[in-house]
Structures are given as structure tokens and as C-alpha cells.
Amino acid sequence: MRLIYIILLCLISTGVLHAQPRFVPDMEIKKMGEVEFQQPKRVVFGFVNKGNQPLSISSAKASCGCMDVSYPKESIPAGEKGEIVVVYDAATLGTFYKEVEVISNESETPVYLGMQGTVVVEVVNVDEDYPIDLGNVQIQTNYLEFDDVNKGEHPVVELSLINKEHTAFRPELMHMPAYLSAQYIPENVPAGKKGIIRLTLDSDKLQQLGLNNTSVYLSRYMGDKISEDNEIQISAILLPDFSKMTEEEKENAPELFLAESSVDFGSLKEKSKATHTIIVTNKGKSNLLFEQVQVFNKAVSVSLGNRVLKPGASTKLKISVTPKYLKREKGRPRVLLITNDPSQPKTVINIDVKQ
Numbered sequence: 001m002r003l004i005y006i007i008l009l010c011l012i013s014t015g016v017l018h019a020q021p022r023f024v025p026d027m028e029i030k031k032m033g034e035v036e037f038q039q040p041k042r043v044v045f046g047f048v049n050k051g052n053q054p055l056s057i058s059s060a061k062a063s064c065g066c067m068d069v070s071y072p073k074e075s076i077p078a079g080e081k082g083e084i085v086v087v088y089d090a091a092t093l094g095t096f097y098k099e100v101e102v103i104s105n106e107s108e109t110p111v112y113l114g115m116q117g118t119v120v121v122e123v124v125n126v127d128e129d130y131p132i133d134l135g136n137v138q139i140q141t142n143y144l145e146f147d148d149v150n151k152g153e154h155p156v157v158e159l160s161l162i163n164k165e166h167t168a169f170r171p172e173l174m175h176m177p178a179y180l181s182a183q184y185i186p187e188n189v190p191a192g193k194k195g196i197i198r199l200t201l202d203s204d205k206l207q208q209l210g211l212n213n214t215s216v217y218l219s220r221y222m223g224d225k226i227s228e229d230n231e232i233q234i235s236a237i238l239l240p241d242f243s244k245m246t247e248e249e250k251e252n253a254p255e256l257f258l259a260e261s262s263v264d265f266g267s268l269k270e271k272s273k274a275t276h277t278i279i280v281t282n283k284g285k286s287n288l289l290f291e292q293v294q295v296f297n298k299a300v301s302v303s304l305g306n307r308v309l310k311p312g313a314s315t316k317l318k319i320s321v322t323p324k325y326l327k328r329e330k331g332r333p334r335v336l337l338i339t340n341d342p343s344q345p346k347t348v349i350n351i352d353v354k355q
Contacts, residue, residue, distance in 0.1 A: 021078070021106050022051035025113060032117030035090045045084040045100070045113050049076045056105045060084055063099040066091060071102070090119045126162055134230055136165045136220055143330040146201045146236035148346065159197040159232070161218075163189040171197055172219040174226060179205035180216070180234070201236055210292030210338040210346075212236045233330045240291060242342040254311070255284030256341045258349070267354040268323045275320040278349070282309035284341065292338035293317075299325035300333045300351060321353055 026046040035041045049055035054075035062069045068087040076082045086100060097116040104111075130138035139161045146155050163169040168188040176182065179202045189195035206212050213235050217226040224230065245253075259279040268274055282288035288309040295302055299322050305315035319335055326333065333351040 019053050020051050021049055021053045021055035021076075021104065023055055023057075023102065023104050023106050023111055024048050024050045025111070028112070029114040029116060032088075032115055034120045035088070035117050037090060037093055037119050037121050039090055041088045041090055041117075043086045043088065043115050045086070046081060047084065048081050049078055051106065052078050054078065055082075057082075057084075057102060058105070059101075059103045061101045062086070063101070067098055067100070069100055084113065086113075086115065088115070093119050093121070126164075130160070130162050134218065134220055136163070137169055137171070137218070138162050138164060139218070139232075142232045144199065144232065144234045146234070149201065149203045149206070149236055149238050151203055151238065151241055153203045154200055155203075156198060156200050159199065160194060161189070161197065162194050163191055166191050169195070171195060173197065173232070174217040174219055174224075176216055177214045179203070179212075179236075180214070199234070203236075203238060206236060206238045208292070209238050209240055211294040211296065211336050212238060231330075235296065235331065237336065237338075237346060240338065240340065240345050242345065245342060250342055252285040253343070254282050254286050254288035254309075254339070254341050256288060256337070256339050256344060256347060257281040257283045258317075258347065260349075261347075262350040262352070263319055264352045265321055265354075268321065270324045273320060273322050275318055278317045278319065279314055280304070280309070280317050281314040282311055285311055287311070289340045290337060291340065292336065294336045294338075295334070296331040296336065297326070297333040298328070299323065299353075300335065302335050319349070319351065321351065323353060326353060 024047060030043050030045065032041060032043065054077055056075045057071050060069045060071040066089045069084065071084045072082045084100065084102065088098065095118045097114060100113045102111045102113060126138055130140055132139045132142050139159060141159070144157050144159060146157060149155055161171065168190055170188050171184050173182050181200050181202070183198040185196045185198060213233065215231050215233050218230045218232060220230060263276045263278070265274045265276065290304060290307045293302055293304050301320045303318045309315060321333065333353060335349040335351065337347040339345060339347070
């Protein structure tokens with residue numbers, strides 16, 4: 001009997017020793033990535049009481065005054081979940097590592113929850129903001145436009161990029177035409193940082209009125225070659241100059257009128273081809289001259305019945321689309337008309353095609 005009593009006492013004592021709460025966090029270190037400067041960041045540490053007794057947190061202390069910490073004041077039953085919420089003020093630029101010291105009735109030894117990241121002036125979502133992936137570098141777009149340029153102007157467009165390498169990247173555009181010049185800011189883009197290529201157009205060197213297309217190529221490394229992968233298409237639209245027209249000439253000017261300003265081809269199969277006709281009319285008082293009839297995308301072709309329309313006359317503008325070429329071209333499918341109508345020298349017909 002005495003032996004049975006001793007065994008029962010041992011079993012009871014063992015059960016008491018193993019009856020305790022157990023604080024188990026979902027993650028001991030939270031990687032926060034980039035955090036925007038002076039924009040408080042809320043971080044939640046989830047935890048579970050995996051013990052067999054209620055868990056009580058007596059304190060959760062932040063490692064600095066830059067954090068505000070809140071935690072459950074009531075006991076967490078066995079098997080239940082809880083949260084410790086930290087708000088970081090992000091008041092200091094640069095890399096950080098902060099901790100929260102958690103003390104509970106599980107043990108006198110504290111558990112430390114950490115969070116790390118970098119406070120930056122501007123948060124960059126690489127895949128969304130820089131969708132064109134060239135391997136070691138990602139860019140915002142591979143199609144740039146200088147729209148509505150007048151002779152003598154020097155407009156500027158910018159191409160933003162981000163360096164994905166662990167070393168500095170020196171951007172350079174290859175096959176630049178004479179009418180374009182580039183400035184690289186900075187000349188060497190640090191690892192993981194953003195850079196800008198600033199392109200300036202010299203409109204006096206453009207070859208023709210209307211659409212001027214060219215391709216440049218971003219050199220990704222020493223000895224890089226030109227290919228479709230690193231191609232950046234650039235378009236510039238040079239408008240005719242009407243600054244010297246007299247008031248009498250303007251009153252007697254031609255006037256372009258389109259029966260439709262856009263074309264919706266709907267859903268087309270890749271191997272099909274569709275054509276749509278738009279009636280073009282001159283509602284002005286003198287001859288309407290079509291200086292240029294052009295397309296932004298090689299999947300689109302266009303033909304015009306007459307290049308010169310007398311007052312009151314009309315002609316047919318036929319627009320065709322070959323869907324299989326759409327994916328190969330970077331420019332949106334559009335038709336450009338450059339005329340001697342001073343009120344609207346440039347007219348764009350937008351084309352919508354679903355595949």
C-alpha cells in the first residue's frame with residue numbers, strides 16, 4: 001500500500017510540474033522591408049498558448065521610445081491565440097532592428113520579438129512600379145513619347161529604373177539618334193537604388209512632320225548588344241507651324257471632321273484580320289491637306305482615298321488590324337493624322353482590339 005501511495009504521489013507531482021502555459025510566437029523576427037519615412041508602421045506578432053494552463057503576459061517592453069506596444073491584459077486560455085501589436089514611428093531614416101521584451105507566467109526568462117527593415121524617403125514596389133525586367137535592372141516602361149512638339153522646342157522625358165544587382169550599375173543608351181541626348185542621374189546607380197535617364201529632344205533635328213520613331217537600347221553590362229530584350233522605343237510628334245498665319249487665313253482655313261474618333265474591333269482571333277472605314281470630311285473654306293497619315297503600331301495599317309480634300313468634299317480612311325502582330329509592338333494601336341487644319345493639326349484615332 002505504501003508503494004502504491006508513493007507512485008501516485010509521484011504521478012501527481014509530475015502532472016503538476018508539466019501543467020504550465022507556453023508562449024509560442026508565430027515569428028520571432030518580422031522582416032518589414034522598406035518603410036516610408038515618418039509614416040508609422042503597424043506590426044502584429046501573433047502567438048499561441050500551447051501549454052495546458054492559462055497564459056498571462058505581465059509586460060511587453062519596447063527597446064526604444066520609437067515604438068508603442070499593446071498586449072492582452074487578460075489571460076489566454078490553453079490552445080487559444082493572442083496578439084502583441086507594435087506601432088513603429090519610422091522617424092529616423094536608415095536600417096533598423098528593434099525588439100520587444102515579453103515576460104509571462106511561463107518563465108522568468110523573457111522572450112524577445114524583433115523587427116527589422118529600412119526607413120526610406122519613398123517606398124518602391126519594384127514589380128508594380130518597374131514592370132519591365134531586363135535581368136539586372138528593371139525599368140518603368142520600354143516606350144517613351146514626346147507628344148505635340150513644335151519646331152525649336154527642347155522637351156524632356158524621364159525613364160526611371162532600379163538596380164537589382166549587389167554592385168553599382170552604370171546605365172548607357174546605345175544607338176542614340178542625333179536629335180536625342182541623355183543625362184544619367186546618378187552616373188552610377190548604387191545597388192538596390194533608383195536611377196533616372198533624362199532624355200532631351202532637339203526638335204530642329206527631327207526629320208519630318210508627324211510621327212518620328214526610333215529605338216534605343218539600354219546597355220545592361222560591359223559589351224552588351226542590341227536586342228528586342230533591351231529595346232526602348234521612342235516616338236516624337238512634330239506639329240506644323242501656324243504661328244505666321246494671318247487672321248484672314250485662319251478664317252478661311254480648312255477644317256477636318258471625322259465621322260468617328262475611335263474604332264473598337266472587339267474580340268479578334270490571332271490569325272484573323274479586320275478592316276474598318278471612317279468617312280473624313282473637309283468642313284472648312286480651303287483645301288485640306290494631309291501632311292502625314294501614320295500608325296503607332298505595325299499591327300495597324302491605313303489607307304486614305306484622297307490626300308487633298310476640297311471644301312465640302314469627303315474621302316474614306318480605311319484602318320486594318322492584324323492581331324498576330326499586336327504583342328510584338330510596344331506602342332498602342334493608333335492612327336495619326338497631320339493636316340493643315342490650324343485648329344487641330346494633329347488628330348489621333350484610338351484603336352481597341354481584344355484577343
